[in-house]
Amino acid sequence: MNSKNINGTNFIFDNCDTVELAQTFGTPLYVISEDRIKSKCEDIRKNFLMKYPNTKAAYASKAFLTMAMCKIIDREGLGLDVVSGGELYTAIKANFPMERIMFHGSNKSYEELALAVTHNIGRIIVDNVYELEMLERIAKEQGKKVAILFRITPGVGGNTHEYITTGQKDSKFGIPLEKEIIEYAVRKSMDSSNIHLKGFHFHVGSQLFEISSHILAIQVVLDLMKNLKEELGFITEELNTGGGFGIQYTDEDEATKSVPFFIDPIMETIKEGCNEANLDMPMIIIEPGRWIVGEAGITLYTLGAIKEIPNVRTYASVDGGLPDNPRPALYKAKYDAIVANKANQKAEEVVTIAGKCCETGDILIWDLKVPKVTSGDILAVLNTGAYNYSMASNYNKLPRPAVVLVSQGDAQLIVEREKYEHLLDREVIPEHLDNIQSTKLTFGA
Structure with a gap:
């Protein structure tokens, strides 16, 4: 697995502070060493x-x-x-x-x-x-x-x-x-x-x-x-x-x-x-x-909603999931991860890392031991260099992540993040649909 290098409180990957990478390039983010x-x-x-x-x-x-x-x-x-x-x-x-x-x-x-x-x-x-x-x-x-x-x-x-x-x-x-x-x-x-x-x-x-x-x-x-x-x-x-x-x-x-x-x-x-x-x-x-390439890559996410079901499970949701890593849903692939901004803190709870897609199977990691997590934390999923970027999709119309190449503390963008407008680049509205009047429906009082 990736060595869990820590500098202060943050997870360091190939001499790069992963929290700073997330702040600079946004998340989800593929990082390749x-x-x-x-x-x-x-x-x-x-x-x-x-x-x-x-x-x-x-x-x-x-x-x-x-x-x-x-x-x-x-x-x-x-x-x-x-x-x-x-x-x-x-x-x-x-x-x-x-x-x-x-x-x-x-x-x-x-x-x-x-x-x-x-x-x-x-x-x-x-x-x-x-x-x-x-x-x-x-x-x-x-x-x-x-x-x-x-x-x-x-x-x-x-x-x-x-x-x-x-x-x-x-x-x-x-x-x-x-x-x-x-x-x-x-x-x-x-x-x-x-x-x-x-x-x-x-x-x-x-x-x-x-x-x-x-x-x-x-x-x-x-x-x-x-x-x-x-x-x-x-x-x-x-x-x-x-x-x-x-x-x-x-x-x-x-x-x-x-x-x-x-x-x-x-x-x-x-x-x-x-x-x-x-x-x-x-x-x-x-x-x-x-x-x-497998161990040369990590994926960075930002935690959003955290849902605790008493005596059942706590779901910690990330801003990506199945579209940027379909392997858990496809193969039941398993991963390890680190809360990048709390890398030196002791694990206090167990959470399940959920993706944001409208799919029950969009779970990246079941039962991950982590420090106490809060919305806004950065999660680094390890060993995602192989078959993640190459299998990525736009399911749920999610733009695909950027890819950053890192080496000895230097980070260079090698694939730009998709934007919403990129999702529609190849779409065409047929002429007979282009100027139709919207149908007005009443959904109740």
């Missing part, structure tokens, strides 16, 4: 890229993506994993190196694939045969040869929430390893003058604290590599083992593991398997997202 992101990237470089030859690492941008984040990842020497035309467009506008981009997604559109091919991105991770055929047409139209990996379904489940398990056989992701399906796809790629199949990708799930699922999936892929070499003469050049490395959100979770915990068993299994099967060691690629 550049230094914590940098530290995770350094861990990847030291314990993976520099330790093992012929390796690459890409940041899974769906966790959190802005143009500023693209610049950080570029500076740190990692690649970028995108899953939509919008994420790709963000990278393009940030001048991210196109050759370091990998494009995922289970239902890419023609327009998205055409954009990727036009900009000569490094790899397209093909999810199904339909996509392969569409990509082949696009590559032929543009007179290019496109490097791809096949995302496969290894038939392995991860020990995590069912909504973020992705490697099981019954999955919307990837090509199933039925002999006739996978061999057809490989043959079609090998026969194409516009497609260069480099290898395979798998992802077994998110928020994982053990490596057994990755190991099982690798063993499945090694068998696939061996069979395709023997039957089709296909040599696997690259193997992308995905990400999914978990982080600690609360004291109930396991501690966040460093890179070697995941990487060393993966690399050992692949090396031994390739030696036993007489296979060339492929390039190994990983794609952590949450693990890089």
